[in-house]
Amino acid sequence: xxxxxDLKLHVWRQNGPSDGGRFEDYTGYAKNxxxxxxxxxxxxxxxxxxxxxxxxxxxxxxxCREGICGSCGVVINxxxxxxxxxxxxxxxxxxxxxxGAEIWxxxxxxxxxxxxxxxxxxxxxxxxxxxxxxxxTARAGSAPDANEIPxxxxxxxxxxxxxxxxxxxxxxxxxxxxxxxxxxxxxxAHLGLLPQGQAERMKRAISMVGxxxxxxxxxxxxxxxxxxxxxxxxxxxxxARMNRDHLKAQLTYVESxxxxxxxx
Amino acid sequence: xxxxxxxxxxxxxKRWDQHRFDMKLVNPANKRKxxxxxxxxxLAGAAGAASLADLGxxxxxxxYQDSPRRAHSIAAQGGINGAKNYQGDGDSIHRLFYDxxxxxxxxxxxxxxxRLAQVSVDIIDQCVALGVPFARxxxxxxxxxxxxGAQVSRTFYARGQTGQQLLLGAYSALERTIAGGKVKxxxxxxxxxxxxxxxxxxxxxxxxxxxxxxxSHLADAVVLATGGYGNVFYLSTNAKGCNATAAWRAHKRGxxxxxxxxxxxxxxxxxxxxxxxxxxxxxxxSLRNDGxxxxxxxxxxxTKDPRTLxxxxxxxxxxxxxxxxxxxxxxxxxxxxxxFVCDEGLGVGPEINGVRRGVYLDFADAIKRDGKQTIAEKxxxxxxxxxxITGEDPYQVPMRIYPAIHYTMGGLWVDYNLMSTIDGLxxxxxANFSDHGAxxxxxxxxxxxxxDGYFVLPYTVxxxxxxxxxxxxTESDAIVKQTVDETxxxxxxxxxxxxxxxxxxxxxxxxxxxxxxxxxxMERKADGLxxxxxxxxxxxxxxxxxxxxxxxxxxxxxxxxxxxxxADFFELGELMCRDALERDESAGCHFRTEHQTNGxxxxxxxxxxxxxxxxxxxxxxAAREGNQVRHVEPxxxxxxxxxxxxxx
Ligand SMILES: Cc1cc2nc3c(=O)[nH]c(=O)nc-3n(C[C@H](O)[C@H](O)[C@H](O)COP(=O)(O)OP(=O)(O)OC[C@H]3O[C@@H](n4cnc5c(N)ncnc54)[C@H](O)[C@@H]3O)c2cc1C
Ligand code: FES
Numbered sequence: 011x012x013x014x015x016d017l018k019l020h021v022w023r024q025n026g027p028s029d030g031g032r033f034e035d036y037t038g039y040a041k042n043x044x045x046x047x048x049x050x051x052x053x054x055x056x057x058x059x060x061x062x063x064x065x066x067x068x069x070x071x072x073x074c075r076e077g078i079c080g081s082c083g084v085v086i087n088x089x090x091x092x093x094x095x096x097x098x099x100x101x102x103x104x105x106x107x108x109x110g111a112e113i114w115x116x117x118x119x120x121x122x123x124x125x126x127x128x129x130x131x132x133x134x135x136x137x138x139x140x141x142x143x144x145x146x147t148a149r150a151g152s153a154p155d156a157n158e159i160p161x162x163x164x165x166x167x168x169x170x171x172x173x174x175x176x177x178x179x180x181x182x183x184x185x186x187x188x189x190x191x192x193x194x195x196x197x198x199a200h201l202g203l204l205p206q207g208q209a210e211r212m213k214r215a216i217s218m219v220g221x222x223x224x225x226x227x228x229x230x231x232x233x234x235x236x237x238x239x240x241x242x243x244x245x246x247x248x249x250a251r252m253n254r255d256h257l258k259a260q261l262t263y264v265e266s267x268x269x270x271x272x273x274x
Numbered sequence: 275x276x277x278x279x280x281x282x283x284x285x286x287x288k289r290w291d292q293h294r295f296d297m298k299l300v301n302p303a304n305k306r307k308x309x310x311x312x313x314x315x316x317l318a319g320a321a322g323a324a325s326l327a328d329l330g331x332x333x334x335x336x337x338y339q340d341s342p343r344r345a346h347s348i349a350a351q352g353g354i355n356g357a358k359n360y361q362g363d364g365d366s367i368h369r370l371f372y373d374x375x376x377x378x379x380x381x382x383x384x385x386x387x388x389r390l391a392q393v394s395v396d397i398i399d400q401c402v403a404l405g406v407p408f409a410r411x412x413x414x415x416x417x418x419x420x421x422x423g424a425q426v427s428r429t430f431y432a433r434g435q436t437g438q439q440l441l442l443g444a445y446s447a448l449e450r451t452i453a454g455g456k457v458k459x460x461x462x463x464x465x466x467x468x469x470x471x472x473x474x475x476x477x478x479x480x481x482x483x484x485x486x487x488x489x490s491h492l493a494d495a496v497v498l499a500t501g502g503y504g505n506v507f508y509l510s511t512n513a514k515g516c517n518a519t520a521a522w523r524a525h526k527r528g529x530x531x532x533x534x535x536x537x538x539x540x541x542x543x544x545x546x547x548x549x550x551x552x553x554x555x556x557x558x559x560s561l562r563n564d565g566x567x568x569x570x571x572x573x574x575x576x577t578k579d580p581r582t583l584x585x586x587x588x589x590x591x592x593x594x595x596x597x598x599x600x601x602x603x604x605x606x607x608x609x610x611x612x613x614f615v616c617d618e619g620l621g622v623g624p625e626i627n628g629v630r631r632g633v634y635l636d637f638a639d640a641i642k643r644d645g646k647q648t649i650a651e652k653x654x655x656x657x658x659x660x661x662x663i664t665g666e667d668p669y670q671v672p673m674r675i676y677p678a679i680h681y682t683m684g685g686l687w688v689d690y691n692l693m694s695t696i697d698g699l700x701x702x703x704x705a706n707f708s709d710h711g712a713x714x715x716x717x718x719x720x721x722x723x724x725x726d727g728y729f730v731l732p733y734t735v736x737x738x739x740x741x742x743x744x745x746x747x748t749e750s751d752a753i754v755k756q757t758v759d760e761t762x763x764x765x766x767x768x769x770x771x772x773x774x775x776x777x778x779x780x781x782x783x784x785x786x787x788x789x790x791x792x793x794x795x796m797e798r799k800a801d802g803l804x805x806x807x808x809x810x811x812x813x814x815x816x817x818x819x820x821x822x823x824x825x826x827x828x829x830x831x832x833x834x835x836x837x838x839x840x841a842d843f844f845e846l847g848e849l850m851c852r853d854a855l856e857r858d859e860s861a862g863c864h865f866r867t868e869h870q871t872n873g874x875x876x877x878x879x880x881x882x883x884x885x886x887x888x889x890x891x892x893x894x895x896a897a898r899e900g901n902q903v904r905h906v907e908p909x910x911x912x913x914x915x916x917x918x919x920x921x922x
Contacts, residue, residue: 026829046547046665055550058778066825067833071340073513075553078438079344097662105665126484127830130340134461137341141453145446146405150325150728151396153403157360160414170407170432173439177343201405 015109016041019056021068022116027124027132033114036060040113045105049092050075050082052104053115070129075100077241080176083183084129085116090180090239098178098241118183122190122226133179135225136193142221143214144197146207159205166204173200174242184239187228192236194222195252196244202255212259219256277530277887277907281385281690286913287367290389293690294733298740305330308739309493311478312336313465313520316345317437317444317720318703319499321727324447327456329732331739334491335448335457336480338464338515338835343445346501346513347723350437351558353421353429354720356398357391361418365426367391373424374718375914378683378711379862379877381533381885384913385690386708393729394721398430400728404443408432422559422605422716429717434558434655440720444727465520466764466838468496468699469747469757470527475699476747477754479761483835486828488762490754494745495698495735498524499727502682502704504537506843506850507795508780508787510679511543511556517839518846521686521705529694530887530905532687532707534846535854538714538863539796540680541608544663545623545632554678555663557656559716562601562608564649565635565673567592569620576622580634580672591615595873606713606863607873609677610796616676623674627788636672677796681719683710683863684853687887687907691734692726695889698742700735702726707885712862765827768837772823779836782817786810786840786847794851799867803855807848814844849902853886856904879916884908 019040024031039059043052050072057067073081077098084099086092092102107113115129123131161169173196181192198215201207207214223229230249237246282289282296300308312323312335320342323335337345357370370391375382398416402408408430409417421429432439451457460480467479469490477492503518504510525531542561543554570576571589591611593600603611612633615621623632641649646669650657657668664674685707692700692708703723710718747754793806817840825831859882860866860875869876877883885907892901 044548044550047550048552048663051550051552054552054780058780061778061822061824061833062776064824066831069830069832073339073344073515074346074349075514076349076555078435079339079346079348079513081339081344094662101662103663103665130830133340137343137449137452137459137461140446140449145450146403147450148400148403148447149328150321150400150732153396153399156358156398156402156408157415161410162414163410163412166407166410166414169405170439173407173432173442174435176438177341200407204405204407206403206405 013045014042015045015104015107017043017107018110018112020112020114021128023068023128024125026127031125043104045103047104048075048100049086049102049104050100068129069127072100077101078176080178083118083178083180085118085183087114090118090183091241096241096243098176118179120182120188120227122188123179123182131179133177135227136177136179136190138225139190139194139218139221140197143210143217144201146201146210161205169200169203172196172203172244172248175244176242178241180239180241181236182227184235185228186233186235187231189230189236190222190225190227191230191249191252192240192244192246194218195248198252198255199248202251211255212263215252215255215259216263219252275889275905277687277885277905279383279385279689279907281383286384286388289385290392297733297737300736300740302330306332308332308744309334310735311491311493311496312499313478313497314345314499314501314703314705315342315445315448315459316347316499316501316703317441317723318727319497320345320441320444320448321724322497322499322702322731323457324444324451325728325732326735327451327454329736331456333451333457334460334493336460336463336465338462338483340461342448342459342461343442345441346516347441347720348438349513350720351434351556353419353431353436353717354397354440354724355421355428355715355717356394356430356721357428358395358398360416361427363426365428367395369426370394370428372914374709374715375711375911376917377713377715379713379875380711380879380883380911380914380916381536381861381909382709382711383909384911389730390709390722390725393725396729397721397724401440401443401724404447406432406439406443408439424715437720440724444724464835465500465523467523467757467761468527468696469754470696471745471747471751471753473528474697474742474745476745479758481765484830486831488758488765490749490758492745492747492749492754494739495700497700497702497731497735498686498705499702500705502685503846504679504682506787506847507679507790508783509546509551509554511540511554514553517842519839519842521701522842522846524686524694524696524699526890528696528890529699530687530889531684531849532885532887533684533712533853534850534888535794535798535857535864536683536712536862537679537850538681538683539606539609539677541605541612541677542635542675543678544660545674545676546626547624547664549626555659556678556680557660557675559605561635561653561656564640564652565601565637566590566639567601567608567633567635569615569622569633571620573619576620576630580622580636589615589620606865610865610873612677613796631676632674633676634672635675637668638672641669679791679795681714683707683712683714687885691737692730693734693738698738700731702731712864765834765838768821768823768834768841769827771818772821772834772837775820775822777820778822779833779840782813782821783836783840783843785813786844789813790847790850794854797865797867798854800855803851806851807855810844810848810851817841817844849888852902853888857882857886877918883916
């Protein structure tokens, strides 16, 4: 049952944001790979061989290797997270490839995701979008009893569908405009659907959409490549929802005159 | 050294309230004059940083990932306990307290556990207020399930992604306080030492993982919320970056390390597939409600297609040995029995280093009884995950499972205020040893992380600052430069050796993990532990002489990061073995084969009803005899009567 394959491997190497970067041919390091290994374990094996050969290991982000932390993510043969639907790079396994297959690995590419090194990119723009309004202001100790506000099951479930986003950035890499609309809208919808999230709903839509633009992410022009690439299959319906909230907020939202902490 | 828990006395229900009242407060206008360092922004750290910032303190926070949203807490699936008694099934704060003390096999401090059960109620309120989309009933109220053998339904959950949703809640609060300017977040930045001046923690040394820059950060108090040390085993269910460095560096600067041998094994993980394997994946324990565990009876059958083996050739070892509980035996016993049958040569799946480590978890009977549809509704996503990883369809072929290390109850010793034996160094979440004794109950780690972060540290750190005032240490103090220089030298040594070495960091880590797993894993015995204590130092010396690291110290270098973590794992691994050897009893997850009745733990309360806390005495040498001294904090049980558990 354990089969080994040989691959023709090309990996993007780039020594920091100012380096031009290039593909290196690592076919010599990509032989005899177990089909039971995950894609990242395949890169581990290649790295081990590179190191023993005195070369620097390929840098890539990863942590949980269970498809939930959102750290991993590379473009494999043109597809963010590779060929398997609804699957992160760390959960992709080598049995999806035939012996002799050609594999091109490169980082998620977007103006707002500068390369840190090789396959690792800087996705801190996502954090700043959340800072702009992706929260409900509730200090520890100030909360009412959790069952005080019932939330209909359908609403809670829909909110959870949006909240399932792992913030990996595949949606941006897949979008021809490098838009982060799917990411942003998932957070806007997760909180905006819940009764607890109503107080800040309009402000949230304005601030988050504004920050999205400031970060240099493109606008959504309905290609829907994002949903297809999303390992958690977050739906594009949330983008429409965000646009509605944003439009309404632009027409109705007035910033309160009183100053308080927090973002905005 | 006398270990003072500083736990209040008096009626247990009143202790925390009274303690909070007795604590000193910092005047609101003065809070902004204090700096607090928060290392780690998982559940404990993110909740703690946001709460301290909301109170008005200035916080500098650190994590090694590119975003605080990716901390290992995100991977928790099952749920979080809260003694809300929303189901009206007889739960209460007292019952959660009782279950936790008993489940921990009487090796935790009653006062701490009671407080944990008390604030569990507030945690659920707080999380809902932050927008955590917990599962709901049709009426809109919160749903609960029973978890890990508990007799009441007190576990709150968000599909199979509870940890993710709780972390995203705490992360959103953290990001809000970052935007408000009260928290300065440093991502991709690893703490590699703590700065201690005249017994007080006054800062940390970090290495920027992108630029390689090593520098100091000063503060009036330091909090570590850096998670557990399960990765000492190499193969674990932890994220790849989880490490013991922060805790271990603090230990070497004077913080006692408590109960390092208390580590928990989870019975239902996907077995190792080959020697390239980098981590193990956990599958929910709920699978054991319907799956039957078995191995072939005969050695000759272990490579045969399991579907071809007749009933009489199958060994349903849990059902046979424990007819009353069968496949639902507690985690530790189910795990040890699996190891036992595999050691006998009855294991299934790929052979790695001469042993097949896997047992079947078979759903054929359940599918026959309930239909495929019902089973798919219950476990569909788990079956999918299993198939993605193994390429096998569990509706057709029995699953293969094997235990894996999952959680570490041991950690830095802390008092009731969560302060370590270094003044001003606090420890929260999995990194401390405080609440779970020798065994943690399911859904209680998330609860403890958030309890520490939202509801305990904000008070106790404030009390410390009010009492001690600001630190007077500045960047120009000799101790700051000295600590930074020592760190730089430590990294330089690794880089120098790394250029000439021949073996990769991972290859050493794998070997270390094998020693620990074999001798200080599910089962420990004196001669095995002694053997490990003889072998680990040799391997460590070899590591420091022959590890291969390419690349330089400037810039992003994952091999160097791993190497310095593995160097610390070597020392901690050795201490785990020593602790396991000296604790000459079985308790919870610490199973000494010498002390058992038919596979169940036999405690020795006369001699070991205490916390063992190790003090580092050595200089730069290893954790060998003489370099570490064992201290004890006696435990007394006023509210939960000491009893032995029995499942026969
Ligand atoms: C697969 C799995 C499933 C689980 N399921 C459950 C469950 O259902 N219920 C439950 O209650 N518990 C569960 N647990 C346990 C629980 O998830 C953890 O114990 C808990 O989340 C730990 O939280 P923490 O905040 O202490 O640490 P973590 O979430 O591990 O966070 C550690 C933080 O410290 C940082 N850090 C670490 N070292 C350094 C350093 N040297 N310098 C700077 N930063 C550093 C990291 O970047 C991170 O931010 C599970 C664990 C696993 C492995
Ligand atoms: S490594 Fe966490 S999602 Fe892939």
